[in-house]
Amino acid sequence: MDLDLAQVRAFVAAAERLHFGQAAEQLAVSQQALSKRIARLEGELGVQLFLRGGHAVELTDAGRRFLEPARQTLAHGDAAVAAARHVERPxxxxxxxxxxxxxxxxxxxxxxxxxxxxxxxxxxxxxxxxxxxxxxxxxxxxxxxxxxxxxxxxxxxxxxxxxxxxxxxxxxEPVDVVISEDHRLAGQSEVRPAELRDSVLWCPAALNRLDFFQRFAEHFDITAESGTANLGIDRFLEQVAADPVRFALIPADLELPERTRVRSLPLVEPTPLxxxxxxxxxxxxxxxxxxxxxxxxxxxxxxxxxxxxxxxxxxxxxxxxxxxxxxxxx
CATH class of the missing domain: 3.40.190.10 (Periplasmic binding protein-like II)
Structure with missing residues (x-):
C-alpha cells in the first residue's frame, strides 16, 4: 500500500500527545478532519492504532509498533521536499x-x-x-x-x-575539584586525586548514569554518592557546601554562582580531563x-x-x- 503522509502526520501528532484536540490544533485542522485521517489510515492498514474511551486515548500494540517507523517516514518525506526545493534546513x-x-x-x-x-x-x-x-x-x-x-x-x-x-x-576540558569552605583541604592551593580518598564524590544523578564520575571514582578508589534528583548547579553546589566531606568535579573555567560557600581548586598529578x-x-x-x-x-x-x-x-x-x-x- 502507499502511505498518505497527511494521514501519517495526523497519527504521529495524536500519538505524541494522546489527545486528538491538541493534535488537531498543532496541525491546524479540525478535530473531525484529524479523526477521519486516522480512521482512513487504520482502514488501509487493517489494524486499530488507538484505543478510544471517553476522553482517554491510548495506543494499541500495533500503534506503538507503527509510531517510530511513522516518525522516520515523515522525516524522510520532509527531507525529500526540502531537497527538491533546494531548501537547506537548519x-x-x-x-x-x-x-x-x-x-x-x-x-x-x-x-x-x-x-x-x-x-x-x-x-x-x-x-x-x-x-x-x-x-x-x-x-x-x-x-x-x-x-x-x-x-x-x-x-x-x-x-x-x-x-x-x-x-x-x-x-x-580540565576539571577542578569543588569543596566546602569547611573541607579539610580548603586551605590548599591545589589538590591531588589521591588526597580525596577519604572524601565523597557528590554526583548530580545516579552514578550508573554518569560514566565520567563513575570511572573517576573507580580509578582513584573514591566513594561516590548522589542526591535524589538533579536540581541544577546552584542546588548541587549548596549540597556540596553543606557537607565538609563531599566534593564535586567541575570544569576549570566554569564560573560558579555567587553566595555559594565553596572553593574551586585545581586537580593535579594527574589533572582529569x-x-x-x-x-x-x-x-x-x-x-x-x-x-x-x-x-x-x-x-x-x-x-x-x-x-x-x-x-x-x-x-x-x-x-x-x-x-x-x-x-x-x-
Missing part, C-alpha cells in the same frame, strides 16, 4: 552534560561557523536520549561526552546500532556537519582544546584511544 544540535555547561564550548564554534550554516540548539536528556533522537531524525548532531567508545558509541558498546553513528572528539565529542548518523549526514567540524578544528587549534599529556593528565581508557587519532575514529 542544522539541529542536541547537547547534554548540563552540569558542565556545554554551551560554553558550542557558542564560540557556532559563531565561527557564521552564516555558512543555520544552527539550532536544544537540550537532550542524556547520551541514550540523543541517540534515540538521531535514530528518529529528530536531530542531526549530538554534543556531549560519548562514552563506551571501546566497542562503539553508547552505553552498551558494540552492536549493529553503534555502526549507525560517526563521532569525533572535539575538546578535552572531560572529553566532549560530536556524534551523528553515519548515513545521510546533514551537509552542515562538515562546516561545523571545520569550525571546531579551528577553535580547538587556537584554544588548545585537544592537548593531552600522559602522566600529567588523566582520561578514562576509552577516551585515551580517541586522543591519538581524533579525526580518524568512526
Amino acid at each position: 542544522l539541529r544540535i542536541d547537547y547534554w552534560g548540563h552540569l558542565f555547561a556545554p554551551m560554553r564550548t558550542l557558542a564560540p564554534v557556532i559563531e565561527r561557523v557564521g552564516g555558512a550554516v543555520t544552527v539550532e540548539t536544544g537540550p537532550g536528556r542524556d547520551l541514550p536520549g540523543v541517540l534515540d533522537a538521531l535514530d528518529r531524525s529528530a536531530t542531526d548532531v549530538g554534543f556531549g561526552r560519548v562514552h563506551g567508545v571501546g566497542g562503539g558509541v553508547g552505553s552498551g558498546g558494540g552492536g549493529t546500532r553503534d555502526a549507525a553513528y560517526t563521532h569525533r572528539l572535539v575538546r578535552l 572531560y572529553a566532549w565529542s560530536l556524534v551523528w548518523r553515519a548515513a545521510d549526514p546533514h551537509p552542515g556537519i562538515e562546516p561545523l567540524l571545520r569550525a571546531f578544528a579551528d577553535v580547538a587549534g587556537r584554544s588548545r582544546w585537544l592537548e593531552y599529556q600522559p602522566g600529567r593528565d588523566w582520561l578514562p581508557a576509552g577516551d585515551v584511544s580517541e586522543v591519538w587519532h581524533p579525526a580518524e575514529r568512526k
Whole structure:
C-alpha cells in the first residue's frame, strides 16, 4: 500500500500527545478532519492504532509498533521536499552534560561557523536520549561526552546500532575539584586525586548514569554518592557546601554562582580531563556537519582544546584511544 503522509502526520501528532484536540490544533485542522485521517489510515492498514474511551486515548500494540517507523517516514518525506526545493534546513544540535555547561564550548564554534550554516540548539536528556533522537531524525548532531567508545558509541558498546553513528572528539576540558569552605583541604592551593580518598564524590544523578564520575571514582578508589534528583548547579553546589566531606568535579573555567560557600581548586598529578565529542548518523549526514567540524578544528587549534599529556593528565581508557587519532575514529 502507499502511505498518505497527511494521514501519517495526523497519527504521529495524536500519538505524541494522546489527545486528538491538541493534535488537531498543532496541525491546524479540525478535530473531525484529524479523526477521519486516522480512521482512513487504520482502514488501509487493517489494524486499530488507538484505543478510544471517553476522553482517554491510548495506543494499541500495533500503534506503538507503527509510531517510530511513522516518525522516520515523515522525516524522510520532509527531507525529500526540502531537497527538491533546494531548501537547506537548519542544522539541529542536541547537547547534554548540563552540569558542565556545554554551551560554553558550542557558542564560540557556532559563531565561527557564521552564516555558512543555520544552527539550532536544544537540550537532550542524556547520551541514550540523543541517540534515540538521531535514530528518529529528530536531530542531526549530538554534543556531549560519548562514552563506551571501546566497542562503539553508547552505553552498551558494540552492536549493529553503534555502526549507525560517526563521532569525533572535539575538546578535552580540565576539571577542578569543588569543596566546602569547611573541607579539610580548603586551605590548599591545589589538590591531588589521591588526597580525596577519604572524601565523597557528590554526583548530580545516579552514578550508573554518569560514566565520567563513575570511572573517576573507580580509578582513584573514591566513594561516590548522589542526591535524589538533579536540581541544577546552584542546588548541587549548596549540597556540596553543606557537607565538609563531599566534593564535586567541575570544569576549570566554569564560573560558579555567587553566595555559594565553596572553593574551586585545581586537580593535579594527574589533572582529569572531560572529553566532549560530536556524534551523528553515519548515513545521510546533514551537509552542515562538515562546516561545523571545520569550525571546531579551528577553535580547538587556537584554544588548545585537544592537548593531552600522559602522566600529567588523566582520561578514562576509552577516551585515551580517541586522543591519538581524533579525526580518524568512526
